[in-house]
Amino acid sequence: MTIDENWIEAAISAQERAYVPYSSFSVGACLVTNEDELILAGNIENASYGLSNCAERTAFFKAISEGKYNFKALIISGETEEPISPCGACRQVMVEFCSSDMPVILIGKNRVRKETTVGELLPYAFSKKDLN
Ligand code: THU
Numbered sequence: 001m002t003i004d005e006n007w008i009e010a011a012i013s014a015q016e017r018a019y020v021p022y023s024s025f026s027v028g029a030c031l032v033t034n035e036d037e038l039i040l041a042g043n044i045e046n047a048s049y050g051l052s053n054c055a056e057r058t059a060f061f062k063a064i065s066e067g068k069y070n071f072k073a074l075i076i077s078g079e080t081e082e083p084i085s086p087c088g089a090c091r092q093v094m095v096e097f098c099s100s101d102m103p104v105i106l107i108g109k110n111r112v113r114k115e116t117t118v119g120e121l122l123p124y125a126f127s128k129k130d131l132n
Helices: 005-017 055-065 088-097
Strands: 028-033 038-042 071-077 103-107 113-117
Touching (some): 005 028, 005 038, 005 071, 005 103, 028 055, 038 055, 055 071, 055 088
Parallel strands (some): 071 103
Antiparallel strands (some): 028 038, 028 071, 103 113
């Protein structure tokens, strides 16, 4: 799939949506629907630190709560030297709603970029298929 550069720019600008008074570490996510809608989100922290919600999960929960279930790409942007690496909880949420070959584009500082997939990020995942 061709990655639209506008998706990358949208993920970077979504860092401005982050609420990060505790870590000052802003992350932006751009979740692209099959209809080319861009769902933008930042991470949302809490004084009770463990309740903080990553940008990626914020984007999925925002989309799902609006009845949008079909996605074709996820772009994540953060201020890491290497392309940002999404946490385990977010990888599990990706598995719930995306095909294993869906592209995930990771952007770090200075726009350093890595292209991977949901399946590469969480191999041998537990998922709904295991509940049958
Ligand atoms: N964070 C994300 O939003 N996404 C990631 O991929 C990694 C970590 C957030 C959680 C917390 O608000 C801050 O970054 C520092 O861990």
